[in-house]
Amino acid sequence: MAAHTLSFDPDDRYNAFLTTCSRAEYGTGPLQGIAVAVKDNISTAGIETTCASKILKGYIPPYDAHVVGLLKAAGAAVAGKTNMDEFGMGTTTENSAFGPTLNPCDTRRVPGGSSGGSAAAIAGGMVKMALGTDTGGSIRCPAAFCGITGLKPTYGRVSRFGLIAYSNSLEQIGPMGRTVRDVSTLMGIIAGHDRRDSTSQDRPFSHTLNADITGLKIGIPGEYFGPGVDPEVASVVRKAIGRLEELGATTVPCSIPSMQYALAAYYVTCTSEASSNLARFDGVRYGPAPDTKKPWHEAFREVRREGFGPEVRRRIMLGTFALSSGYYGKYYAKAQVARQNVRTDFTRIFSDVDVIAGPTMPSIAFTLGEKSDPLSMYLADILTVPANLAGIPAISVPCGKVRGMPVGLQIMGKHFEDERVMDVAFAYEQAVA
Amino acid sequence: MVTEHEVQHIAELADVGINKEELGTFTHQFNAILDYFDILDLVKGEQAPKDALVNVMREDETEPPLTQDEVLRNAPATEDGFIKAPRVM
Numbered sequence: 183m184a185a186h187t188l189s190f191d192p193d194d195r196y197n198a199f200l201t202t203c204s205r206a207e208y209g210t211g212p213l214q215g216i217a218v219a220v221k222d223n224i225s226t227a228g229i230e231t232t233c234a235s236k237i238l239k240g241y242i243p244p245y246d247a248h249v250v251g252l253l254k255a256a257g258a259a260v261a262g263k264t265n266m267d268e269f270g271m272g273t274t275t276e277n278s279a280f281g282p283t284l285n286p287c288d289t290r291r292v293p294g295g296s297s298g299g300s301a302a303a304i305a306g307g308m309v310k311m312a313l314g315t316d317t318g319g320s321i322r323c324p325a326a327f328c329g330i331t332g333l334k335p336t337y338g339r340v341s342r343f344g345l346i347a348y349s350n351s352l353e354q355i356g357p358m359g360r361t362v363r364d365v366s367t368l369m370g371i372i373a374g375h376d377r378r379d380s381t382s383q384d385r386p387f388s389h390t391l392n393a394d395i396t397g398l399k400i401g402i403p404g405e406y407f408g409p410g411v412d413p414e415v416a417s418v419v420r421k422a423i424g425r426l427e428e429l430g431a432t433t434v435p436c437s438i439p440s441m442q443y444a445l446a447a448y449y450v451t452c453t454s455e456a457s458s459n460l461a462r463f464d465g466v467r468y469g470p471a472p473d474t475k476k477p478w479h480e481a482f483r484e485v486r487r488e489g490f491g492p493e494v495r496r497r498i499m500l501g502t503f504a505l506s507s508g509y510y511g512k513y514y515a516k517a518q519v520a521r522q523n524v525r526t527d528f529t530r531i532f533s534d535v536d537v538i539a540g541p542t543m544p545s546i547a548f549t550l551g552e553k554s555d556p557l558s559m560y561l562a563d564i565l566t567v568p569a570n571l572a573g574i575p576a577i578s579v580p581c582g583k584v585r586g587m588p589v590g591l592q593i594m595g596k597h598f599e600d601e602r603v604m605d606v607a608f609a610y611e612q613a614v615a
Numbered sequence: 616m617v618t619e620h621e622v623q624h625i626a627e628l629a630d631v632g633i634n635k636e637e638l639g640t641f642t643h644q645f646n647a648i649l650d651y652f653d654i655l656d657l658v659k660g661e662q663a664p665k666d667a668l669v670n671v672m673r674e675d676e677t678e679p680p681l682t683q684d685e686v687l688r689n690a691p692a693t694e695d696g697f698i699k700a701p702r703v704m
Contacts, residue, residue, distance in 0.1 A: 240689075443658055449652070478701045483632035486631050492637070499629050503645075
């Protein structure tokens with residue numbers, strides 16, 4: 183298979199990569215010889231995979247994630263592993279144990295997160311396409327902040343086998359690229375059934391992009407233009423939606439009442455799942471060795487205090503708390519009811535419209551260090567988490583600038599209509615090209 | 616409102632060590648976040664419906680595993696083909 187090698191030695195001035203493969207092997211296929219970057223929470227056989235955490239420093243996976251196998255079979259060259267917020271926990275890529283990634287559009291600003299390295303590698307011209315993962319916006323946020331395109335696929339459409347789990351019920355691996363066409367090409371490679379992921383659906387992606395959106399009905403949720411959204415960002419996105427109307431689409435106002443508690447439901451769910459998933463990191467099978475002379479708990483606590491950054495420990499503790507007896511009913515059980523309400527809201531709206539559009543993020547990229555308080559960082563995810571809670575596809579496509587920084591237009595669609603959200607993004611991209 | 620004592624207890628349950636210097640900050644942040652989570656009190660109903668859920672587990676059949684060498688390769692401490700762990704008792 184590995185018939186050729188690609189020399190990949192970029193000037194990584196943005197700290198986009200944690201590992202680069204200076205001689206990346208590749209075979210034949212539709213992505214022959216194309217350098218593809220892979221987020222560092224996706225397992226790559228023989229290539230260090232750390233989730234940007236000290237606790238996995240030096241970990242070399244013995245197997246490839248399903249998507250990495252598919253990339254290789256398509257002839258792609260796995261060019262390197264990209265920086266991220268530790269275990270995907272963050273909105274800025276500042277929570278990496280190996281230093282923040284910088285936004286190529288303005289190096290005083292963050293690239294967004296948690297797939298900030300993948301976005302910066304594309305925006306900085308180092309690769310054409312990359313894989314990211316999206317648990318609550320981690321593909322779409324950095325795509326918006328860096329001025330590239332990224333898709334969070336329908337839940338179940340892309341195998342999570344070999345993705346180092348953070349929040350299984352929410353996260354999806356997805357494609358990122360400079361153009362909608364690149365994203366569509368990459369989605370065609372990675373989507374499809376995999377028996378090693380029990381939530382995987384048999385819905386391959388074989389799509390020819392179509393920019394004709396005549397007759398398309400777009401829902402515009404008031405909540406996406408309400409308080410907390412930068413008015414300049416809202417105005418740029420409204421203008422972009424106006425462009426879609428010029429192309430033959432119609433818009434109707436709609437409302438997602440469950441948005442009022444969607445973010446809380448999201449954080450309760452993801453921290454609960456994280457508290458369970460991250461229990462495996464104790465330094466025994468991989469990672470730094472615990473002191474085997476010390477008692478079990480004491481040894482593990484030392485390894486985990488040294489190995490996990492503060493945000494990871496905070497989320498593990500929040501999840502442990504939300505699941506603990508006495509609090510389970512108040513937090514976890516309520517969050518699951520709230521999540522069901524989010525799904526119901528989307529189902530109701532989609533009985534009347536084809537897609538829903540709004541801003542991807544409520545603001546432009548933050549300056550480095552701006553979001554030092556955890557809660558204020560969580561609040562920035564308000565417009566992206568609903569798609570994860572509902573499991574629907576959502577894309578972010580660049581739609582203009584505010585104060586010199588890119589703004590993302592978010593298009594959300596019905597389950598398994600990834601093709602349609604991509605067509606709408608394509609129509610917009612072609613119209614403004 | 617959770618106290619420093621409770622946060623310390625949760626840290627112990629979760630096996631994440633926290634330093635004395637961190638405890639105050641963590642407790643403060645914890646309370647701000649839990650205050651925000653109180654919005655979930657608005658949600659009506661105690662339990663999400665489970666009727667749409669189906670079991671997706673495969674049959675428990677053995678498949679070719681990783682080799683012993685592959686399994687041990689990332690372990691920081693091994694002995695005679697075993698992984699060394701801290702003492703339990």
